[in-house]
Structures are given as structure tokens and as C-alpha cells.
Amino acid sequence: MDDDNAGGEKSFALTIIISRTIEDIMSVLKIGIPKGSLEKATIALFEKSGWKIKMASRNYFPEVDDPELSVYICRPQEMSRYIEDGLLDAGITGKDWTLENESDVVVIEDLVYSKVSKKPTRWVIAVPGDSPITTVEQLDGKRISTELVNVTQSFFKERNMNVDISFSWGATEAKAVSGLADAIVEVTETEATIRAHGLRVIHELMQSNTQLIASHQALEDSWKKEKINDIAMLLQGALRADKIVALKMNVPEERFDEILEILPSVTAPTVARLYKQPWFSVETVISEHQVRDLIPQLKKIGAEGIIEYSLNKVI
Numbered sequence: 101m102d103d104d105n106a107g108g109e110k111s112f113a114l115t116i117i118i119s120r121t122i123e124d125i126m127s128v129l130k131i132g133i134p135k136g137s138l139e140k141a142t143i144a145l146f147e148k149s150g151w152k153i154k155m156a157s158r159n160y161f162p163e164v165d166d167p168e169l170s171v172y173i174c175r176p177q178e179m180s181r182y183i184e185d186g187l188l189d190a191g192i193t194g195k196d197w198t199l200e201n202e203s204d205v206v207v208i209e210d211l212v213y214s215k216v217s218k219k220p221t222r223w224v225i226a227v228p229g230d231s232p233i234t235t236v237e238q239l240d241g242k243r244i245s246t247e248l249v250n251v252t253q254s255f256f257k258e259r260n261m262n263v264d265i266s267f268s269w270g271a272t273e274a275k276a277v278s279g280l281a282d283a284i285v286e287v288t289e290t291e292a293t294i295r296a297h298g299l300r301v302i303h304e305l306m307q308s309n310t311q312l313i314a315s316h317q318a319l320e321d322s323w324k325k326e327k328i329n330d331i332a333m334l335l336q337g338a339l340r341a342d343k344i345v346a347l348k349m350n351v352p353e354e355r356f357d358e359i360l361e362i363l364p365s366v367t368a369p370t371v372a373r374l375y376k377q378p379w380f381s382v383e384t385v386i387s388e389h390q391v392r393d394l395i396p397q398l399k400k401i402g403a404e405g406i407i408e409y410s411l412n413k414v415i
């Protein structure tokens with residue numbers, strides 16, 4: 101570890117010790133938020149879930165509008181280690197890094213979102229577009245660059261292959277292009293970076309998604325356990341709401357059965373009578389992708405005053 105990193109770790113540990121004094125007075129849950137790729141999306145998800153996290157420039161201890169929470173900004177690569185050691189109670193990080201660190205932590209909730217999408221990320225083996233390599237077996241004896249050294253090592257060991265794996269500090273795609281590596285193991289979400297470097301994917305190592313993880317110690321404390329589970333429920337509810345919309349419409353009595361037949365819902369649509377009219381008001385929630393087919397159909401059958409609105413949480 102270099103001096104800079106050692107200093108950073110010391111001040112991080114010191115702040116945790118100070119916060120322990122506060123915890124002696126009241127119950128506080130220490131939660132880690134990932135810095136980097138997932139930071140913006142995570143803070144936005146917390147906001148939608150009910151917590152405003154205010155970042156200050158160059159300060160890794162943001163403010164949060166909940167006195168029961170202490171928020172720590174932490175590299176996703178290190179998150180599971182701090183949680184395993186009980187320095188943090190819970191945190192958001194990628195499944196990939198928890199696996200890489202072989203950390204003994206509890207996965208509370210899979211929260212499937214990435215930097216720009218609501219999809220899992222993929223760790224892939226990629227080679228330069230003009231490389232003769234087309235299969236994993238052809239990588240025997242070759243040089244591979246990656247940030248995910250342990251997982252990559254296990255992958256090739258399981259296949260009894262001998263490869264030279266070197267740790268990459270980032271900009272990994274460039275190493276395949278410049279000839280510093282024969283292949284790379286790199287994370288991809290949209291494949292834009294892979295395409296921009298003219299690389300070819302030859303294998304998918306694994307998929308990863310964001311997770312809320314917690315320490316065994318924290319879960320032994322009933323107050324912390326409940327707080328962690330409440331956070332998980334609200335985060336998942338906010339994620340779910342992103343994919344679902346609500347529909348409300350007026351339906352004439354004579355077309356009621358027909359309309360109800362094509363109307364999806366979680367349990368059943370809510371139905372109310374319009375005041376002194378032969379009409380019903382019908383309300384339901386549906387997947388966002390169903391909207392563009394469903395609304396024209398409903399209109400054709402006779403629904404009127406159709407309104408669609410977005411939701412904040414679906415629990």
C-alpha cells in the first residue's frame with residue numbers, strides 16, 4: 101500500500117471511531133455508498149427511496165437527512181472488506197467486488213441497476229478485433245490485463261490453463277489495443293467502450309449487479325437489522341416503480357367486462373362508480389413497456405379520460 105492510501109485508510113478509520121461515540125448515545129447505522137461508476141445512480145435511488153444524501157466536494161462523509169444513518173463514501177472495490185470487518189454495518193456495491201474479495205458478508209437485496217441502465221453488468225474476455233484468438237482455450241500462455249485478478253485467476257485455474265494475469269489500474273481496454281495485453285477481462289454495461297476500441301468479446305465470465313450487503317454483526321443487532329431491511333424494502337420499491345406506471349380511466353358500463361379482460365394489474369384493478377353516471381372509474385398499475393400497446397386498445401374499446409402517471413415506490 102502506498103503512503104497516500106495508508107493516510108486515507110487511517111483517516112477513514114479515525115472517523116469511524118469518532119462516530120462510535122455518537123452511536124453510544126443513539127442508534128446509528130453506518131452505511132457505505134459507492135464512489136465512482138455507481139455513485140450518481142445510487143444517490144438518485146436513495147433520494148427516490150426517501151433519503152437525501154448531500155455530497156460536498158472533496159468530502160467523503162456526506163450529509164443525510166436521517167439522524168439514524170451515517171453515510172460513508174467508499175470505493176466499491178473495498179466496500180465488502182469494511183463490512184466484513186464490521187467497520188461499516190451495510191453498504192451498496194457490485195456483486196463482482198464482493199466475490200473478488202471473497203468477503204463473508206450477507207447479501208440483503210439484489211438491486212439491479214448500473215451506471216446508466218437498470219441492467220446487470222457483464223465481465224467479459226475481449227481481444228483486439230484483428231486478433232487470431234477466437235476461443236478461451238487459445239489464451240493459454242497469453243498475457244491478460246484486468247482489475248478483477250482473483251476471479252480471473254480462478255476462471256483459468258478451473259480450466260487448467262496457464263495465463264499471465266496482470267493487474268490493471270483502469271483504462272484496461274486501451275491495453276489490448278496497444279499490445280500491452282493479448283486479452284482483457286473487463287466490465288461492460290453498454291459495450292460502448294469495447295466498440296470504441298475495436299475489441300471483440302470472446303467469452304462472458306460472469307454477470308454482476310449492484311447489491312445491498314450487510315455484516316453478520318449488524319444483523320445480530322435487532323434495531324440495525326430492522327433498519328437495514330427497511331432500507332432494502334424502500335430501495336427495491338423505488339427501483340420497481342421505475343419500471344411500472346399507473347393508469348386511470350373512465351369506462352362505460354356496457355364495455356366494462358371487455359376492458360377488464362385486457363387490463364393487467366398486480367392483484368386486481370380498483371373500480372369505483374362515477375357519481376350518477378353509467379360509468380366506472382378504473383385504476384391499475386402496469387409495466388411501462390405495455391403502455392404503448394394497451395392505451396390505443398383501451399381507447400378503441402371505449403375507455404375515456406385515460407391518464408398515465410409515474411410512481412415513486414411499489415412495495
Ligand SMILES: Nc1ncnc2c1ncn2[C@@H]1O[C@H](COP(=O)(O)OP(=O)(O)OP(=O)(O)O)[C@@H](O)[C@H]1O
Nearest residue numbers: 135136137138176193194196214215221287289308
Ligand atoms: N458502466 C459501468 N462501468 C463500470 N462499472 C459499472 C458500470 N455500471 C455498474 N458498474 C459496477 O460498478 C462497480 C464499480 O465499478 P468499477 O470497479 O469500475 O469502479 P469505478 O467506480 O468505476 O471506479 P474506477 O474509476 O476505478 O473504475 C462494479 O461493481 C461494477 O460492476
Ligand SMILES: O=P(O)(O)OC[C@H]1O[C@H](OP(=O)(O)OP(=O)(O)O)[C@H](O)[C@@H]1O
Nearest residue numbers: 137270271287288289290291292293294
Ligand atoms: O460498456 P460501457 O457502457 O462502455 O461501460 C464500461 C466501461 O465503464 C467502466 O469504465 P469507468 O467509467 O469505470 O472508467 P475506468 O476506465 O476508469 O474504470 C469500465 O471500466 C469500462 O471501461
Ligand SMILES: [Mg+2]
Nearest residue numbers: 136137270287
Ligand atoms: Mg471503473
